[in-house]
Amino acid sequence: MKPTIENWQVNPIEIGPIYPWVGLEVWMVIAATLFCVFFLAWKLKSENRHYDEMTKQLRADASHGDTRQHEEPNHG
């Protein structure tokens, strides 16, 4: 693809955008929007999964603790 700026030896007043791929901005915005939506969806989903697993683990730990507490007097 042709670079936007090929030579700085021109009348500087005529230089406009200097980034590559002038004309493809809409596609870049679409890609960025999709990424933004993907990131938020990924975060909500992964956070749900993370908290579900953590809750299960904490409940399991708590029930183990309860069982131990319950059983300990018998051992004694």
Next chain:
Amino acid sequence: MTDQVSALSALFTEFYYWVTVVMMFLIHVGFCLYEVGVSREKNKLNTLMKNSMLIPVITFGFFLVGWWLYFAVQNGPGITGGLKSAPWSEPWNELMAPHLGGTPAGENLTAGDTATWSHLNGVFWAAFLLFSWTAGSILSGAVIERIRSGAFWLLAILVGCGTWVIDAAWGWSDTGWMVQVLGYHDAYASGVIHGLAGGSALAILIHLGPRLGRFRKDGTPRVFPAHNTWLIVIGMFLIYTGFWGFYAACNVPIYDIDPAEGSTLYSATTIYLTPTTLSGITFNFLMALTGGLLVGYMVSGGDPFWTFQGGLGGIITASAGNDLYHPLQAFFLAGGGVWCGYKLHYWVERRFKIDDAVGAVAIHGYCGTIGVIASGFILWGYPSSAYAGYAPITPWGQLAGAAIMFLVLGFLPCYIAAWGLKRAGLLRIPREVELAGLDHEILALESEQRQELESAEAVLEQESGE
């Protein structure tokens, strides 16, 4: 820019805003330190990440939507006109990128657009963006230790890229409909940012509920001691420092204020293009800080947290009219605002069981709203903007403006959004996780790693002893 005066003016303005943006970055650093300091040990890392990650999340949204929204909806639309055209703010526009101001590549720009906005678009965009981060950060502190980060970021996008931008378009632009019709005047954003963000935080807190154990069975609140007072103090000082940059960013540094044709007088102006000086607002900034600190110290009995918050609340209260007040007016108003904000915080906490972890609703919401309303009386009859034919500042105009900021654009949208997130089970973390702490897994892992390292070191010491 082919002559030196216009080049100096444009390049100075560009540099001026760039410096304010760098200074305002300290506000976010301060908010992060402050929130982490207030949170408990078991939640500190999650608290840090929740607030830090609003930077990319809001920035993305502000690039895609927020900047365009600021220009597009200044007339309502439908109140003083339709949607405004502002091609330079559209995310796909060539001026939303490095541009040297020459011949536009697209058809919807004029040579004047490119000459002006090639130097100003990025720094203006960034200045407004930093205000957006601040709005998000204000919410962040109130909801710590029990909100899900994903839900928080969605709410931060709503406020940082939506509601605050709309209220800025309406009441914090030289041609906004609130300025034209209501005579709304809020030079340093008492209501536009702080009132709105405080109202938003209150709405979220209602659905979110208090942290577990915050209230005793008899309804009285328990104090959750901060885990690091020094982080809070340093954070607050950094917020003060960044606030200087914020004040400067609210001004236009060089503008021809002479209404007569053919003659020119350059001055700094507010965002409403009314003349002001950096010197004048420096008097008022510091005197408002002073009034807030003194009253915060007195009303809280010397409590460090509320004293520092008082300094911030004082500035926020006086900000609406700090372009015009006498410094002693700013001082007394700041003190009065902080006294009211502090009393309201505890009244609301006891009466409605609202757990605002950092007093954000009080310091930003109540102080900002009080400041907007008070300025309507103190500045009654002043012109609200530089343009002839706009409504002057009045108590009822400011009261209506304060209600739009706190209730209509602050409270209401976040109340609905937080309700939706709550219904979807996405707002609050599970009870077990809250009790164990949001950093439970990380802290457990660190503990295991520490134990393993200590065991390894013990073996090494034993071997070297042998």
